[in-house]
Structures are given as structure tokens and as C-alpha cells.
Amino acid sequence: MKTKSLLVVLIALCGILCSIGVTQAFGQAVYGSIIGTVTDAQGAAVANAKVKATSVTKNTTTETTTNESGNYAVTHLIPDTYNVRVEAPGFKAFETKNVLVQADAAVRVDGQFQVGGASETVEVTAEAPQLKTDRADVSIEFDSKYVENLPIFNRNFTSLELASPGTQKLVGWGHAATENPQGGQQIFVNGQHFSGTGFELDGTDNQDPILGIIVVNPNLDAITETKMSLQNYDAEFGKAIAGLVTVQTKSGSNDVHGSAFWFRRTDATAARDPFTQYKPDAVTGRMIPSSRWNQFGGSIGGPIIKNKLFFFGDYQGTRQTSGISQQLTIPTSTVLSTCLAATGFCDLSQYQPLIGNGKAGDPSNYLYDPASSPNLDGTGRSAFCGATEVLNPTPGTCPTPFLIPVGKLSPQALNILSLFPTPTNGLVQNNFVGAGSGPFKQDSFDTRIDFTASQSLQVFGRFSLDYFSLSGKGALGPLGGVGFGLLGLAGSSITHNYSLATGFTKTLSSSLLTDFRFGYFKYNPQTHKPDEGTNPATAFGIPNMNLGDKTTSGLPAFFLHDAAPNGGAGNVISNF
Known part of the structure; x- marks a missing residue:
């Protein structure tokens, strides 16, 4: 009995905490609102007028009434296009059609009654959006048309953030492919570090707290709208200190709609790098490594029960083979032939300009025998000079520097040296070019259900999964090195990123409602060395x-x- 009583108390507390007055609920991360004022022909407020907002695509209706000041607020609306109808006894009804509602925003629809019968209707066409007066945030919104039609490289959603003013992409550094196969971009907002930008998907967190990058990089065909907030966003987003990127996924409608896409890119149209692809590869005979990029998928949405239960789903697959040419510095042919010989001297004279300060005769421009002195700071050591060693060497006392007897070389170093490939040119630096390809595979999908149980109860749920598999071999064979996989990967990685969002809205009265939302995500990369x-x-x-x-x-x-x-x-x- 005590356990049941405690459970009832906890549920009641959750309900109180989730309950909010509708006049303060104009902006939520998932929902939008329609607000306005209703007056009569003389401009006096009309109280208790019935306001109905009906979804054009779903034919679901949300109702409220005006207060004593003639004001109303229809809150917690899924982003969509709505028709707003207002009725009161003794007046002609008026209806405003095609009102676009966006998430985390309120659109104002005011109306003035005309005297007449309730069966008469005055139809009004929705006006262009006015200056935003209900909030102070600085933001840019993109609807599904913009998201799908703007040219975005590799259809990477996070690149869309660069369409906002005050943004700048970090160049010269990026997360490893194994920890960021979803391709989250590192973008500064108003000079703030990229990790300070928050990401939300259907009102729930979508940002890894350690790396600061997006977890589920959504399929463009699944987005109904996205909002880039740059300044003065609401306190509920306090985790973000730079920008805030919110995304709303699509929901189904009373009509079945779908889409399909396929994009392909190959090395057939790629240009050669004159520094690394100046001759055919010795193994493959190709000037440019084989490279393929295919991305395909589609979406579908519609009714399960018309006017009540709707579904939406999408899939995106990527199959990529990354052709990469890596230019590296390895031991020269002279080093390999002389240092690996059974007798004689290891000749390192080609590296004279790179030893110490590079000035011949300078004390730093010699190679010293570490076994010639016990001092850990290196003092007292003798320089290698062919068959002899000289303390305090000069060009006169050490005419043959950079020649080390092979017997002095570390066996461990020789074991490593023996595995290096032969250089591809006669240079000392940048003397090896290796080419190859590494596979990349992505399979991702989203599913969403929306249920209008009644005019006072709406429920939604979404589940997203991103699966990635990528690998690459090292350019130096058994010695590994920079790889031929995505972004130079040598090794392999399998990543599963999950995201779940669900919630419901229950209207208790014209001034009280309960909004519950639950979110979960898992960022799960599993990497393996080659x-x-x-x-x-x-x-x-x-x-x-x-x-x-x-x-x-x-x-x-x-x-x-x-x-x-x-x-x-x-x-x-x-x-x-």
C-alpha cells in the first residue's frame, strides 16, 4: 500500500512539473503555436469565442477559446500548415487558411468579427510573416523545400549551418573518421568553439558531450524544418553557448507521399594531383586510385487511421570507396642498402641538411654515439666519423661524418628498417607515394508515429539508427602508416548511433496542459587497429x-x- 501511495505521489509531482499555462507556452523545441486577438467591428474584445486550428494534411483539430481580453493561444502544434476558424454567437465566422506553423515559433492570426449569422463565413488568406515580436532570438529557419533543394556536398546536413551568418568552418583539423563517420562539421558560431553549438532532434539532445559533435546526422528527406539560432535563444537551451541547431522530422498525413533518390560520383571525372599522381601506380597501373560514391534511399509517409494515426519512415544508404594517394617520407634507397648490409657503414650523409641546424661543421650537425658517454644530457659523447669516433668534432678532425658502423646499429631499429618499402623517387623527403582505396558503408533510417487520440491528447514517437562500417589499409604495408581509408584511416571501425524521442501533450483546460517528453541517444563507435x-x-x-x-x-x-x-x-x- 505504501509503494502504491508513493507511486501516485511521484506521478502527481511529474504532472505538476510538466504542467504549464498556455499563455506562456508559445515556444517549444518540438511544437509551434498560433496566437492572436479577436475583436468585434468596433474593436472591442470578444471573449469565449471558439478557435479551431485544423491541420491541412492530417485533418486533425485543436480547439481553444478567447479570454476576457479577446486573446487566444493554440499551442503544441506539430509543424504543419493549418486553417484557423473562429466562431462566436451573433457574428459571422471567419477563417484564415494556409497558416504555416514552425517549431519553436508562434504565428499571429488576428481577426475582426462582422455582425451576421454563424452559418456565414468570412475567408481570409494568410499574410506573409510579420516582424517577430514574441521572442528575441536571432535565427534562420529552413523548411523541407530548402533543405532538400539546396546544393549540399554529400548531402551532409551539418554543412547547412554554414548558410547562417557569423559561421566559419574549422580548417586544418577534424575528428578522426572512426569517431565521426556521420561527418559532423566543426563550425564556429560568432567566434565560439564548435563544441559550444547544441544539436537537438525532435526536441531531445543530439550532441555527444565529449566530442561536441552531432550524433545522428539526419537524412535530408526526413527533415520538415530546421532552425539555426545564433543569439538570444530561450533559457531551456542553456547547454549551448555558441549556436543552436534544432531539427524536426517529418510526420505522415492523410495522403500517402514518398520520395526516392540516387546520387553517384566516380574517379572518372576527377582531376589528377600533379604532385602525387604523376605516374601510374606500380601495382594497379592507375593514375588515380579507384573511387566510388553512391548514395541512395527514399521516404514514405501516410495514414494508418485517417485523421488519427500517421506514420513516416525513411532510409539512406551510402557506399563509398575512397581512392587516396598518400605522400610520405621514408628512409632513402641509400639508407636501406647501406644500413641493412652485413658489414660496412650506414650512410646517412643525405640527411646532413636536416641534422641539427643543418650547418656543416656546427656541433649540432654531427651524429653522436650514445654509448660513448654515461651522461644523460648528452655531454661528453663522441661523434661517428666512419671507422673512428671523435670527441668535439670539426671538419678537420672528422672528415667523414654521418657514417655509422653497422655493428653499432640497434637490432630493433634494423628489424623495423627492413620492413620499409623502396622509395618511389630519389628525394630525401616526400620520397614515397602509395595509393589505395578503403570502403565506407552507411545504412540509416528513421521511423515516426503520430497519434491524435482526441482533441486534447496528442502522442508522437521517433526512432533513428545510423550504422557505419569503414576500413583502410596502411600505406606502408606491415608498418602501417597513414591509411587509404576515409580521411587516411588505417584500421577499421563499426559505429551504431541511436536516437529515440517520444512524448505526449494533454490539454487539461483552456489554461492548463501537460507536456511530457523523453529522449535517449547512444553514440557507440567501436574501432580496431589494422x-x-x-x-x-x-x-x-x-x-x-x-x-x-x-x-x-x-x-x-x-x-x-x-x-x-x-x-x-x-x-x-x-x-x-
């Missing part, structure tokens, strides 16, 4: 790197650096 499960570091002779589990398996990271002008690490010229 050599996961192997122990190459152990095979090289490097201890304590591969410990026999999946986490420590595979190659450790190695970075090749060039020289910095004033010493230091310099720039990364290649990594594997």
Missing part, C-alpha cells in the same frame, strides 16, 4: 610493448621528424 591481435613490437625485439592482450597489441606509434631551425623536434614528416 594489426590488432599481433605482437610486432615483440618480434622487433622491443620489450614490454605487446603484453599479450588486445589493448597493447599491434604496432606502437613511431614518428619521423625533420630539423627545427633552432633545434628541437621540428615537424613530423611521417609516422607509422
